[in-house]
Amino acid sequence: MATYCKFETALEIFVGKWKPVILLRLFSNGTMRFSELQRALPGITKKMLTQQLRELEYHDIIHREVYRQVPPKVEYSITAYGQRMAPLLQTMNDWGMAHLAHLNELYGEAQSTEPVERN
Amino acid sequence: MATYCKFETALEIFVGKWKPVILLRLFSNGTMRFSELQRALPGITKKMLTQQLRELEYHDIIHREVYRQVPPKVEYSITAYGQRMAPLLQTMNDWGMAHLAHLNELYGEAQSTEPVERN
DNA sequence: CGGGATCCTCGTGGATACTG
């Protein structure tokens, strides 16, 4: 009965429009500065970037290193604990890829992941 | 570079306030009628239940079987393809459980999964 | 440079009523 009941917890980590991309950048680029992240994520505002980073930091997924200097410098990186969720991300990624292929089989090429809208 | 770039696709399947619980019920209970689902999910409206079910159906995760009779009867179940995502759900569930334990270590007991609010 | 504080928009999801 209790199986699957906590996988929503995992979801809470990833929900948020920018968290997946942020994680992607940090996982592939390693340590990044605030401004680097902002430039790497076209369209994101400072507010959102800050907010999403703080939430990930709270969950011990990323580390925030502040250098006390002028002008300020803050670097973000994946924590050791955060590294341990790489397999999960990989599994989800693999499933996502396979699912896109499955959707292609069902509905043909050039299909988005969303159902077609109808008025 | 392309790694993790499609795990957002996996997320799209689960986002939506009720999809996780719906999947949970269908996975554990097998076939269920519309009204059964509604009763099993306290607080859900027919509109939302219908909408989330349709989206899952589009993705070939669940099957919708309509019995042409009066009064109508519609049964929902996990498709064969849908069954194949059980391992993924299990993996996410396991990670979620472990993560809750990790948060407990960090912040102590009786903590929610969300950062404390401050005014 | 790396934010915080405000205000505002817009889409998700809820409430309610109607229907084949």
Next chain:
DNA sequence: CAGTATCCACGAGGATCCCG
């Protein structure tokens, strides 16, 4: 019973300005 159709509330996320 299993929906659909409308209307509406609210909160995530965006725009803008200010600050150490």
